Amino acid sequence: MKINRFKILLITIVALLPVRMMADKADDEEIKDCCMSMLARFTEYAQSIYTDGAKNSEGTATGFFKANSAGQSNEDGVRTNADMAMICAFVYQYGQRHEAILPEGVTYRNLRKMAINAIRYAYSTHKANRLLTCSDGKYWGTVWESSLWNESIAIASFLLKDELTKKDWEWIEKEIVMEADYDLGRTVPTGYKGDTKAEENGWETNVLAAACSLFPRHERASAWYNKMREFAFNCYTIGADSISTVPVDGIEARKWYRGQNLYDDFTLQNHNYFHTSYQNVVIQELCESIIILKLFGGHFPVSETLYWHQQDVFDKVLKYLALPDGELAMPNGNDWSMLLYDQLPAYASMATIFKDADALMLEKEALRNTGKRQQTTTDGAWMLNADIGHRRMGVTGHRVMMTYLLHDIFGTDSIKATRWRDFAWKYRGSKLFSSQNIMRMMTPRYFFCFSSSEGLKNNSGIFIPFLRDNENILLPYKKNGTGSLMGYINDKKMKQRKDTEFNTENSTVKLFLISEDETLQQDVTITRSGEFAISVQIATTALEDITIDSNKTGLVALSLDPFTREKRAIYYEINGQITCDSIDGNDLKTMQSKWINIDDELGVIDISADSHYKKSRKEKYKNVIQHDSYGMAIGEKELVNSIGTAKIYPFFGSKGISLKKNDTMLNAFTIVSQQKAKVTKLTSNLHTEGLGKIDFK
Numbered sequence: 001m002k003i004n005r006f007k008i009l010l011i012t013i014v015a016l017l018p019v020r021m022m023a024d025k026a027d028d029e030e031i032k033d034c035c036m037s038m039l040a041r042f043t044e045y046a047q048s049i050y051t052d053g054a055k056n057s058e059g060t061a062t063g064f065f066k067a068n069s070a071g072q073s074n075e076d077g078v079r080t081n082a083d084m085a086m087i088c089a090f091v092y093q094y095g096q097r098h099e100a101i102l103p104e105g106v107t108y109r110n111l112r113k114m115a116i117n118a119i120r121y122a123y124s125t126h127k128a129n130r131l132l133t134c135s136d137g138k139y140w141g142t143v144w145e146s147s148l149w150n151e152s153i154a155i156a157s158f159l160l161k162d163e164l165t166k167k168d169w170e171w172i173e174k175e176i177v178m179e180a181d182y183d184l185g186r187t188v189p190t191g192y193k194g195d196t197k198a199e200e201n202g203w204e205t206n207v208l209a210a211a212c213s214l215f216p217r218h219e220r221a222s223a224w225y226n227k228m229r230e231f232a233f234n235c236y237t238i239g240a241d242s243i244s245t246v247p248v249d250g251i252e253a254r255k256w257y258r259g260q261n262l263y264d265d266f267t268l269q270n271h272n273y274f275h276t277s278y279q280n281v282v283i284q285e286l287c288e289s290i291i292i293l294k295l296f297g298g299h300f301p302v303s304e305t306l307y308w309h310q311q312d313v314f315d316k317v318l319k320y321l322a323l324p325d326g327e328l329a330m331p332n333g334n335d336w337s338m339l340l341y342d343q344l345p346a347y348a349s350m351a352t353i354f355k356d357a358d359a360l361m362l363e364k365e366a367l368r369n370t371g372k373r374q375q376t377t378t379d380g381a382w383m384l385n386a387d388i389g390h391r392r393m394g395v396t397g398h399r400v401m402m403t404y405l406l407h408d409i410f411g412t413d414s415i416k417a418t419r420w421r422d423f424a425w426k427y428r429g430s431k432l433f434s435s436q437n438i439m440r441m442m443t444p445r446y447f448f449c450f451s452s453s454e455g456l457k458n459n460s461g462i463f464i465p466f467l468r469d470n471e472n473i474l475l476p477y478k479k480n481g482t483g484s485l486m487g488y489i490n491d492k493k494m495k496q497r498k499d500t501e502f503n504t505e506n507s508t509v510k511l512f513l514i515s516e517d518e519t520l521q522q523d524v525t526i527t528r529s530g531e532f533a534i535s536v537q538i539a540t541t542a543l544e545d546i547t548i549d550s551n552k553t554g555l556v557a558l559s560l561d562p563f564t565r566e567k568r569a570i571y572y573e574i575n576g577q578i579t580c581d582s583i584d585g586n587d588l589k590t591m592q593s594k595w596i597n598i599d600d601e602l603g604v605i606d607i608s609a610d611s612h613y614k615k616s617r618k619e620k621y622k623n624v625i626q627h628d629s630y631g632m633a634i635g636e637k638e639l640v641n642s643i644g645t646a647k648i649y650p651f652f653g654s655k656g657i658s659l660k661k662n663d664t665m666l667n668a669f670t671i672v673s674q675q676k677a678k679v680t681k682l683t684s685n686l687h688t689e690g691l692g693k694i695d696f697k
Helices: 005-016 027-048 075-098 108-124 146-159 166-184 198-214 221-233 239-243 276-295 310-316 344-352 357-374 390-409 420-426 611-616 679-683
Strands: 050-052 063-065 429-433 438-442 446-453 458-465 487-489 494-503 508-515 520-529 533-542 546-548 551-553 556-559 568-574 577-583 589-591 595-598 602-606 623-625 631-640 643-653 657-659 663-673
Touching: 027 050, 027 075, 027 108, 027 357, 027 390, 050 108, 063 075, 063 108, 075 108, 075 146, 075 390, 108 146, 108 166, 146 166, 146 198, 146 276, 166 198, 166 221, 198 221, 198 276, 221 276, 276 310, 276 344, 276 390, 310 344, 344 357, 344 390, 357 390, 357 420, 446 494, 446 508, 446 520, 446 533, 458 494, 458 508, 458 663, 568 589, 595 631, 595 643, 602 643, 643 663, 657 663
Parallel strands: 623 663
Antiparallel strands: 050 063, 429 438, 438 446, 446 458, 487 551, 494 508, 508 520, 520 533, 533 663, 546 657, 551 643, 556 643, 568 577, 568 595, 589 631, 595 602, 602 663, 631 643
């Protein structure tokens, strides 16, 4: 692996320049103003969950921000309190400089009080001090992730350094020193299959950077700094690093290497599958350590280990999954809230520190949508229906705050944001991440991605049309081992019977499934149909005599949510008559139509009986059963990862169709990105110019 030494040197010099020299006057000021406005509004929510706590054994008043585990010693309790303390301290200091207007009932004086009391609660309940127990009767610290929580306490304390007493600082120092010393005794963990240690190593750098920067004269400060460098290098590591002689801080890379945390194509796995949230968050963590080293006084230099492979991950993985609204495509869905835009500070890091123009474009959109989602709430919370409640609010506020600091410290005055159309042209076409069984494809009109996840044993795809307002109209959805684009027959769980075939030359995916009870199998072919559409063929073959009591083939997940759109216009045709209805997705609506159009932007078309489709398919199935009894359906709305989600079924019904052994039922449909095309275009021949030829060979 070759690395551009000049670029690393330039990045290091930039990171060491004085803060004010790097302040930008255009994009940076706009982004900072936006971040501050959102954070100021968020203080209403923060104040609503604050409570005064008990006095500690020294008689010092404390308080904490209530999570679901109010004031307890676990991640939910401690992390929420730490993040909220940091955010309030930040708005107290930086908000006054901006003359930010706080919500009614919130004052800067109260922000100061809440932040200081929360800091005192944190250090009083830490194992290093034991001045007060948490609300669950326990102390916290020196466990998995506690270094991450301590980072927020360290930053909050730094921001209020002149407001805290000498005695406060003695207790804060004991807390942070214990966490840093804990890391000195640890072996840097590694591993890349299923459960990467990249993210964990990233957050360990934060408390070590804080310890050596806050207490540079401590006898172990240099040891903390060196341990930070060891953790930092071993975040985004690949196999080739084990033999690399590239100098990093003057030491060969192979001597820093402790093990592999990424696959060799720079993708990772966490929670047992490819996970974009964890792919990007390491960038944020490493760059937070750069912020700390710079912001806390520059006592130790910014190490080259903190940059290792960040640009590779961004260029070779994340850019291929970037969408025009600033979101990253989630081939496997997400086990956290969807549409979090949690990559915001990762984009900001790449834009400000690495001067990446693509990142600046994506950051602006992610920030815009973070603000848009906050506007769905009445109390300044970042979103409705958060997956982990108050803790999610603290984590999101943390990210918005770091975005501000990156632009305040490093700036983007030397770059201009890329235009989406130029970005889309550069990353057009298909790409296969073979280590993860993921293929993505992009045209000027849509993004498509398919994943065969081995860890979670799931096979599903996503189709993202590019709409003029970048609205999130379609979402990933998983169920029964499949989900989006496949749907279900008789609600059976499906598994792979042989490996998925990916062909990047003709942008085709072939999937081979069998039900867990081995009563039916499916061959699924998904192929590009020109610039506007993809087409899906699902061949369901009976392995014994069966009756299809429930057909929900070809599911497409549709967002119906305050963040996206709570009602949608649907168009369909019955007996030559085009009808338009407004739906909210709560009731299931069925229709005997061969096509459906959503908001005059997205089309779903049954092509099973189309003459061109019949001609193009291979006659490899012995007994093909032709049927016309199934229509389309839309509804079954549910809350999926914090977003209201309904389902579109191109083939829906419970007619009780019988299949004898070896009979095959063929369903095929096309999804079209209409981009404000007239509804009547859906009724025209599918092979008009722009849709291309459908070929399921």
